[in-house]
Amino acid sequence: xxxxxxxxxxIILYGISFAALLALLKWLEIRFVVFQNSFEIYAGAIxxxxxxxxxxxxxxxxxxxxRTKIIEKEIFINKVxxxxxxxxxxxxxxxxxxxxxxxxxMANGLSNQEIADQLFISLNTVKTHxxxxxxxxxxxxRTKAIESAKxxxxxx
Numbered sequence: 789x790x791x792x793x794x795x796x797x798x799i800i801l802y803g804i805s806f807a808a809l810l811a812l813l814k815w816l817e818i819r820f821v822v823f824q825n826s827f828e829i830y831a832g833a834i835x836x837x838x839x840x841x842x843x844x845x846x847x848x849x850x851x852x853x854x855r856t857k858i859i860e861k862e863i864f865i866n867k868v869x870x871x872x873x874x875x876x877x878x879x880x881x882x883x884x885x886x887x888x889x890x891x892x893x894m895a896n897g898l899s900n901q902e903i904a905d906q907l908f909i910s911l912n913t914v915k916t917h918x919x920x921x922x923x924x925x926x927x928x929x930r931t932k933a934i935e936s937a938k939x940x941x942x943x944x
Contacts, residue, residue, distance in 0.1 A: 874941035881924050883942070890917040892943045895934045 822829060878888060886907075893903045904914045918930075927933045937943045 872941060877940040878942050881940075881942075883921065883924060887917050887921050887924075888942065890914060891921055891933065891937055894918070894930055895937070895943050 883891070889907060890903055893906060898906065900911055900914045900918070904911045907914070921933055922928060925933050925936055927936060934943070
């Protein structure tokens with residue numbers, strides 16, 4: 789076996805020499821291409837970096853930053869079964885019995901027309917009662933009037 793290697797020793801040396809020479813020439817060619825086109829290579833590299841940065845930034849901005857958490861808690865409410873009318877608060881506000889009726893019907897969710905139909909009065913009269921209730925209770929909305937009246941125990 790060693791005699792075969794000795795016979796081909798010169799051929800193997802020439803082969804390794806040509807491979808080294810070829811590698812040197814390719815390295816010089818690449819170096820020449822890099823020096824010749826350095827601006828294009830740098831511009832391409834910068835474009836590639838900014839493309840990757842843009843994709844990363846778009847993915848970050850597309851994600852919602854606000855996460856909604858639903859927390860369930862048990863709330864105990866002391867519910868009073870009996871409603872006790874607070875006549876002192878009603879008298880202090882100066883609410884008439886008809887205005888109290890209108891206020892209670894508003895709290896039940898009836899519209900102005902439904903209140904008028906149930907009390908057998910005109911729609912304008914209902915509107916007048918409601919505007920006087922707002923004025924006496926110093927509120928601007930039905931919900932505030934109902935909330936205030938319930939907190940004062942004027943309506944149930």
